[in-house]
Amino acid sequence: MPTGQASHRLILGCDMSTLIETLINGLLLGALYALFGLGLSISLGVMRMINIAHGDLIVVGAYIASVVTQAAGVHALTSLVIVVPVMFAIGWLLQRTLLNHVVGRNVFAPLLVTFGLSVVIQNLLQEMCTADTRSIRAENISQIGFDIGGVSIGLLPLLSAGVSVGLFALTHAIVGRTHYGRQSRAVADDPSTARLVGIDDKNFLAIVTGFALAATAFAAVLYAIRTPFSPTAGPERLLYSFEAVVLGGLGNLWGTFLGGLIIGVAQLLGARVSSGLGPFFGHLVFLVILLARPQGLFARAAR
Amino acid sequence: MLRTESLCASYGLFQALFDVSIKVAPGEIVALIGANGAGKSTLFRSIVGSVSVARDAVMFGTEPIGNASERRQLKRGIALVPEGRRLFPSLTVLENLQVAARNGRAGIWSIERILAELPILASLSARPATALSGGQQQLVAIGRALAANPDYLLCDEVSLGLAPVAVDDVYALLRKVRSAGTGIMIVEQNISRALSESDRFYCLQKGRVALEGRSGDADRSSVAQAYFGM
Amino acid sequence: MIDRAVATEGVTNASAMHDALKISRLVLSPAILAGLIMLPWFGDFGLQRLLVEAFTLFAIALAWNLLAGYGGLVAIGLHFFVGVGSYALFSISNVLHLNPWVALPLATACTAVTALISAWPMFRLSGAYFAVGTWVLAEITRIAVLNTGWLGAGAGMPLEMISSFDRWSRNANVYWAALAIGAGSLVLTVAMLRSRLGLALKSVRDSEVAALASGVPASRAKLALWVIAGSIAGTAGAVSYMSTLQVTPDASFSLSWTASAIFIVVLGGIGTVEGPIVGTFVYFALREAFAGFGSWYFIGLGSLAVAMMIGAPGGAWSLVQRFYPIDLFGIRRRMPTVIVHHNATGAS
Numbered sequence: 104m105p106t107g108q109a110s111h112r113l114i115l116g117c118d119m120s121t122l123i124e125t126l127i128n129g130l131l132l133g134a135l136y137a138l139f140g141l142g143l144s145i146s147l148g149v150m151r152m153i154n155i156a157h158g159d160l161i162v163v164g165a166y167i168a169s170v171v172t173q174a175a176g177v178h179a180l181t182s183l184v185i186v187v188p189v190m191f192a193i194g195w196l197l198q199r200t201l202l203n204h205v206v207g208r209n210v211f212a213p214l215l216v217t218f219g220l221s222v223v224i225q226n227l228l229q230e231m232c233t234a235d236t237r238s239i240r241a242e243n244i245s246q247i248g249f250d251i252g253g254v255s256i257g258l259l260p261l262l263s264a265g266v267s268v269g270l271f272a273l274t275h276a277i278v279g280r281t282h283y284g285r286q287s288r289a290v291a292d293d294p295s296t297a298r299l300v301g302i303d304d305k306n307f308l309a310i311v312t313g314f315a316l317a318a319t320a321f322a323a324v325l326y327a328i329r330t331p332f333s334p335t336a337g338p339e340r341l342l343y344s345f346e347a348v349v350l351g352g353l354g355n356l357w358g359t360f361l362g363g364l365i366i367g368v369a370q371l372l373g374a375r376v377s378s379g380l381g382p383f384f385g386h387l388v389f390l391v392i393l394l395a396r397p398q399g400l401f402a403r404a405a406r
Numbered sequence: 407m408l409r410t411e412s413l414c415a416s417y418g419l420f421q422a423l424f425d426v427s428i429k430v431a432p433g434e435i436v437a438l439i440g441a442n443g444a445g446k447s448t449l450f451r452s453i454v455g456s457v458s459v460a461r462d463a464v465m466f467g468t469e470p471i472g473n474a475s476e477r478r479q480l481k482r483g484i485a486l487v488p489e490g491r492r493l494f495p496s497l498t499v500l501e502n503l504q505v506a507a508r509n510g511r512a513g514i515w516s517i518e519r520i521l522a523e524l525p526i527l528a529s530l531s532a533r534p535a536t537a538l539s540g541g542q543q544q545l546v547a548i549g550r551a552l553a554a555n556p557d558y559l560l561c562d563e564v565s566l567g568l569a570p571v572a573v574d575d576v577y578a579l580l581r582k583v584r585s586a587g588t589g590i591m592i593v594e595q596n597i598s599r600a601l602s603e604s605d606r607f608y609c610l611q612k613g614r615v616a617l618e619g620r621s622g623d624a625d626r627s628s629v630a631q632a633y634f635g636m
Numbered sequence: 637m638i639d640r641a642v643a644t645e646g647v648t649n650a651s652a653m654h655d656a657l658k659i660s661r662l663v664l665s666p667a668i669l670a671g672l673i674m675l676p677w678f679g680d681f682g683l684q685r686l687l688v689e690a691f692t693l694f695a696i697a698l699a700w701n702l703l704a705g706y707g708g709l710v711a712i713g714l715h716f717f718v719g720v721g722s723y724a725l726f727s728i729s730n731v732l733h734l735n736p737w738v739a740l741p742l743a744t745a746c747t748a749v750t751a752l753i754s755a756w757p758m759f760r761l762s763g764a765y766f767a768v769g770t771w772v773l774a775e776i777t778r779i780a781v782l783n784t785g786w787l788g789a790g791a792g793m794p795l796e797m798i799s800s801f802d803r804w805s806r807n808a809n810v811y812w813a814a815l816a817i818g819a820g821s822l823v824l825t826v827a828m829l830r831s832r833l834g835l836a837l838k839s840v841r842d843s844e845v846a847a848l849a850s851g852v853p854a855s856r857a858k859l860a861l862w863v864i865a866g867s868i869a870g871t872a873g874a875v876s877y878m879s880t881l882q883v884t885p886d887a888s889f890s891l892s893w894t895a896s897a898i899f900i901v902v903l904g905g906i907g908t909v910e911g912p913i914v915g916t917f918v919y920f921a922l923r924e925a926f927a928g929f930g931s932w933y934f935i936g937l938g939s940l941a942v943a944m945m946i947g948a949p950g951g952a953w954s955l956v957q958r959f960y961p962i963d964l965f966g967i968r969r970r971m972p973t974v975i976v977h978h979n980a981t982g983a984s
Contacts, residue, residue, distance in 0.1 A: 120407075120809075133664075153767070201942060201946065205945055205946060205949065210710065211902050211949075212902075212949040214942050215902040216896065216941070216946065218899070218941065219938040219941030221938070222895075222933050222934050222937060223939055224935040225934075226931040226938070227931075227935060230931045230971070281506055282505075285505045288501075289494045289496075289497060291496065292494045293492060296488060296492040297494075298456075298493070299454070299486060299488060300457070300480075300505060300550065300551075301476065301480040302509055303477055303509075339445055342771065346772065347773075349764065349765055366634070379783075383780065386772045386775055387774045387776060389772055390757070390776065392762065394757050394761075396763070397761050397762070397765060
């Protein structure tokens, strides 16, 4: 029980250290949401395509990881060795066979194609894996925690945040310094002029989507360890991904990261106030900020 | 020799070009003049693969190349400097050149050579491409097309909105490109400039070739007639 | 000369088709309408229930189509209005002890006011921001209702006043309400699109900048569209839940309302009025045919959506239009086709 001196520091019904703990855990959760949003940010940024199936693809990654860990008997993180390339291949194929046909036309064709895809994925998963929830056991990371200055932080959230920061930094470096990065910026700026300078959008976009899904694979595995998932968990993942991307501003990579952090903090602070209302507060904060800055926090400079 | 043969092009229900036959030879500059809406940009876009036309409407020597993709045409050696320059705002001057160079052909126009020919750009190469003046941007746009090492360069509206000094720089560059053996076709609103800088010219009016000939022999009144359709 | 002859031939065929349609429209539609109205006397409850679903979902699809296809407003959160409308109906009827059919227009008014109020925040957003913003609005409302005790929280509310009606009357009157909202929203849509509002919307759809420069009141047109579409969706939702007798937050604020609407509209042909009609037919025909197949029905549906968008992005109606260029409701304003003459000399 805090002393009289400290009692005036009660905020949101908690004392300072609980508040700091919630904030830190919110940031760590937010980093995971940001990672959910990374793949979406890439495809929205480069192809201006709203991928309704993005959340379901996260769930697909989770199921693949689940199958691999069970079949090969490996640790959840080791399964990444298989899950990442498989997800890359799925993304590449998806773009090449389906999405290339609808990119850049009107905005509704990609919307319905990815929506149809979402329905197919959810129901295929239900047929193949039953509707029950499952999760991946990784006790050696999900059970370990640290006590830093009175604040308790889990290893898994720390790891997730680290992976997220790493992948964002990697993507940033690729976009800024490599040929593929230059091409993706060119395509994002002006797809028709990009074709004019010879960018082969069919193959290139397939690689971009492959990369987006490969990054999503990391999010999927970390999510699967953390939360029980089921075939219909996609739409909620999609909504959080969207919130992160939109809040940060379309086309801004680190904006998506910040957006994710904000949603994560809002959710956990909200859960402190009234448990079960975490997502509600996340949505509320999202709306309030978006209304104050309708183009997101760091909108792409007007062209 | 790059030529079109009775080329017809449409946007949906609207036909923009009717039986247009033009040609460009290596090492010459051909001017394409005409009022707004005459079909000049459409003609360029048809040649370069942005607008679909019949296969034998565009001939490269004896090879029919109509309806190919922009990338295929670039590999064949046909490059377009688009109307309005259309540089990539998220890329620097250097990156605009790099992205085109990697997707084009090998040849004499390396990025170093391009920047050497245009020292002003060399000092600005790290700036975002759209942070330059209009004239500088036009030079970058031409440089970007050159980086693909084309045999034929199509320049749409080279001097629109540029100060006279900048226009001089642009034409100086084009003359250098011509002397390297490239065939150049330019769309130019300034008729006197167009005729003085080119070897031959075509005048388009409402999607048809209304007049053609050697620029040196061009008679102002017949050009004006063809331009305005009187 | 030959080209001109061919062109005239084409014109004659199209106008003949038009005349045939005009006549059939005059003869058939009252007949169809009469048949539909008489249905409760010769159809069974199962068929009535199916048609209630079809008419209400059709109305919601029309609403989504109005917003997205004509207004350029992609609202992934349209189900916000479905929930608001149905909860408005149930609350008004329960609290004021009103006959549900009397409460229905009040629920519509409630939804219209909600649309008006929500326009202020939502219209600050555009494009993808707007799309996601509306979805979050719907989610936030769902969670709020879920946690509100006097609205029944998770279990929802029953429609108390409806139990005073016998089963036949109840089913028939819900059916007629559904028929009214389905037919009414169609009539309203067509009337709107043929009006100055429709012209304004089309000009904004084609080019907002040009429209604004021409003095088109774009923002007022969008607001009118939002309120109309929202009211249609809300009323349809209310009628739909009159049929099920119980409204719950998870069901009435479910994304699947918008998802089905998107499916129907884009599959049928967005930005047309005929599209949602075709789409609704296809949706329910498939559902009745493959109901027993569980997940495989949905897999087929999703695959159909994917295939359709790749093959015919204009939807099923655009496929029909390729063979029979008809305009059922007289809405399309055609650009005059240029008939090109080719003289022997080649001169123009």
